[in-house]
Amino acid sequence: MKVKMISRNPDNYVRETKLQHHKVPRNYDPALHPMEGPREYVRALNATKLDRVFAKPFVCNLSGHRDGVACFGKHPKLLSTLATGAYDGEVRIWDLANRISLRSFVAHDGFVRGIAYARNGQRFFTVGDDKTIKVWNAEAPDVGEEEEPVNTILSRHILHGISHNRKDNSFATCGEVCAIWDEQHNDPIKTLKWGVDTLHTISYNPVETNVLACCASDRSIILYDQREAQPLRKVVLTMKSNKLAWNPMEAFNFTVANEDCNLYSFDTRKLQTPLKVHFDHVSAVTDVDYAPTGKEFVSASYDKTMRIYHAHQSHSRDIYHTKRMQHVVCVAWSLDNRYIFSGSDEMNVRMWKANASEKLGVIRPRERTNFNYQEALKEKYAAHPQIKRIARHRQVPRHVMNAQRKMRMVKDKELVKEANVRKHSKKGKVPFVNEKQKHVLREDI
């Protein structure tokens, strides 16, 4: 008698785990899965809850500075290196992987105002309140040797900030004037001046590398081209801008951190209205830095919190704070899009995860697919009220909450007032003004 039977090679059906999971042939007929919607919804809900459970963004604290941290310098090539400058003129180089300070030396008298790495990452430049630009080797000196700058440039003007060109050997400083320097020369190649106000921050466009922008103390943002003899354009906002960051993926967009608790994203080609006003901070925004993907940016504020924004949305997606963190002065997004660094008044540098609930360490492929699935589910059901509520709930410090309440009250009051005025005045006399247009005073040519 001949017996016929189906035989299957178990190698094709057994997963390579110690648990010997058999691969189950599935029938995907939707009629057989009547509850697929509800099941996915529950999965999404659980994923959201887990996301909040695992949302522990704080990675570590780097302590060592003896005064408030003033500025950061990101190494363009090494992810584990970060340079920080403090109010007492001390510069520290950190090994982030091991969470230790590799070098520390006093670079300037008074504040260290800015740190910028050279293009190849072998040198870095610091500027301080003592009107000097100092060039340092990125490599630590040998044992027994003293920390000495490779070069010290005495500037004729006060210096407030420095930024290095990404593609050539020039860098720019700001202060009384905007000066373009060459690495080989001790005198600026060019000084660009518009008005008499102090320029307190400068930033090179990372994509279109000839373009740079400054923020001035007359509440203006000034655009420069390093090849031109004249500045390009000036736009004046209602309050002073503290920092400026260019979008590394979109050459024409930049964001400024403003004193009026908001951030403004501009398109360089259309400066009379910002593309987006980013709200949510309750005190002056001190620093802003873009993620290297250009999709998000992080902002530091005087209200002792940091917030993460989508570049095209006006409200933050996350807020980071700890009890001990005081006014956050500077912030940086690591170049692998994973971490955020914050330097604050109380002398500490902190490291955070850019994605609060992301798992650190090795992620196996199956884990990865599961995370992807959870992420997709969360996105799919994002508008459902329960999921939205859980995903967007944050505990914030009491002072932030109170300030927010107060701000909301003020805003409501103003709205009511405006509405009343409108109601009692001639039609069309009190126009509706777009929120975006309220903050730009004028554009100077």
Add this chain to the structure above:
Amino acid sequence: MSDDDEQYNSTAHKKLLQAISNLGNVQHIRKSTRDERQPQQDEFQLFKSAKTTQHATKAVGVNDLVQILRSSKHIETGKKLKNVHSTKKVLEKPLEKPAADRIKRTIGYEGVKKKLGRWDAVVAKQRSAETQIFPIPSETIYINTAAHAKALRTSIKSELGKELEASNKKLRELRKAQIGDDTDEQALAKRESELIQKKLTRDELYARRRELAYLKMRESQKSAKARMQNKIKSKKYHKLQKRQKILEQMKEFEVLQKTNPQAALEKLNALEKSRVLERASLRHKNTGTWAKNLQVRAKYDKDVRKDLAEQLAVSRQLTEKKVDSDSEDEQQRARQMETNEQESYDPFNPWTKSKTAVKDEPQAEGGDSNWRKYWIERNENEKLLAEHSAEMEAAQLEKKQIKKAAKEPTKKKKKPKVVVENGWVVEEVDEAPVKAKTLDDIFDAQDENIYDKISQKLVKLRKQAEMLKQPTKKSKKLKQKRDELKNLKDLTFKKTKQRVEIDEPLNQEEVTSKPAVEGVNDLSKLEEEKKLEVEPTEIDPNKVATITWKQTVRSSDAMNNALVDDDAAEYDEADAAAERQLTISEAFEDDDIIADFNKDKTNDSEVKNTELQLAMPGWGSWAGAGISQKVMERRNKRLLLKLAAPEKRRDDNKDNLYINETSNKQARTHRVSSIPFPFKSLADYEASIRAPIGRNFVPETAFRMLTRPAVITRKGQVIDPMDESELVKPNRRLRHVVDKRIRRQEQADQAKLPKVAK
């Protein structure tokens, strides 16, 4: 006197004279020019004439030079110089510094804007990309070849080696001579050296080799295919292939007809010739061996008979002389009209009413009510109107055709007939004539339509061109106002996969979100309004539409076709008609909505009203019969399950209200109350969340595709900012399976799109 003479100071005298002469002079203030140096610049760019300011000797002017030249032999040069002097304007003084700076700044800014504008396309693409991978993958790989280059070996060959080489060479030649190989070794060597001289890079060499390999592979594939095809003996296959070829030719011909009529004519001739040839030959006459063999079997086999008949039909088709297709069309149309007229109708049914054209005159005009009169009048009016409009249309059509210079006879539109039968008035709606139209008519109409549109567009374009020609001041103003980000906006694609964007402040405190509640109210209000609007049309209070169907229907109409797919139906016509009738009556069965509504309301409570007897026969009576009735009753009472008293419905006293009490209150908090941001319609949003994405519900590859994250980054890799090479980079070659699949899908979608648009 001599003393006086001595005292005479010539310079002082001159001064005096000049002062006197200047007394009557006006001060000439001119615009300053660049012809002389001036120690001081006036802020208004003006200066007094040299006479007044400079009492010293005048500077040498060009005129003096000319004078001198005139007197000498260089008269020509003098003339030229004078000409030059008179024609050329002296440059104006440069602008004031602030103004000049402003201009410079504007120019610089424009330049930067232009430069930044280059990135529009790249940024738009990045933004709309479903998945972005960082660092942006680059195609170029840099290899330091110098580091791995081997040192040249320049050792001197030994004597022995040289001798060996020479003998080897001789040996090879001998062997070659033996085989009869006559390839020129030297030529090969030469080519090789040439190639080396060309210095192909490694990549180029690889590319060339790959290309060659690919070509070879293709060649071999093609030859293999041809061989295989030649081997195929199936007649059917060859027949099909031939048919396909003919079809292709026809297609080509059609294309040619539009593009190149000359070539098309030739092609037509060729086609005709082939037809003639085939006609001349005795093919398809069932005289071949194949047919003869089959004829034997034809007696017993139905299929064979069919094949033979087909063959004969082909031959008939081939040998047939071409007849004017127009007359045939006419006949067909006539036939169709007849069938249309035969159609039955139902006066109450809006579907059938709108479709049928009925012929008889009103029979019982005497016994009609007022409304019938009205209808008749109305019909007559409409008849007149229709006639008039038909005439107008015909006239228009003629005009158009004259324009087109097409020689086809104009087809007059048929007047919509309004005929009455059985005392029922039926008005014909536009759809009926559309149905009666032949394909040609439709195409003609389409052609006309297109022609009209094109001509309109041309007129528009011409106007625009004229507008452009006139350099008006308005256009300048417009230019200033132009949107700088227009290019970027134009370039942005609509995202294929829309996702919810929640741009709200993080909720730090549990505040009942007021706007959301308002939204809900709005939504419900909207729905209510909709209902209000819809209801009166749907529910006919007089229940006009609820009618029993007794008349038989003989033939189909368009609506029935839509309701029932009669292609699939295999039973006979009458059955099908009955079925269709049923579907229509079914469609109107629910028209008594009010009654249904009330019934629905009572349904729930009915279920709750019942009592359940739980006693089973035999249970509790183990001892057999004879148990007292009392005990039995008591027991039965115990086992009678009384359901709870029917709850009072919340909408009990409200006739027009139905509150769904089965809906879950707990589930309500999980429901979305308003359409989230980027979506514009409920249908869109529902579509976006309807399909499952889990691997339990969709196949693995689909799961991977659906759960692809929007941003992929790699650990420990620095993400560099956008590079200029992105501007000129071709599409990335995809390695990942999912990527490839997505790309393919996109391409397929794109291929589909234009068809849909048509």
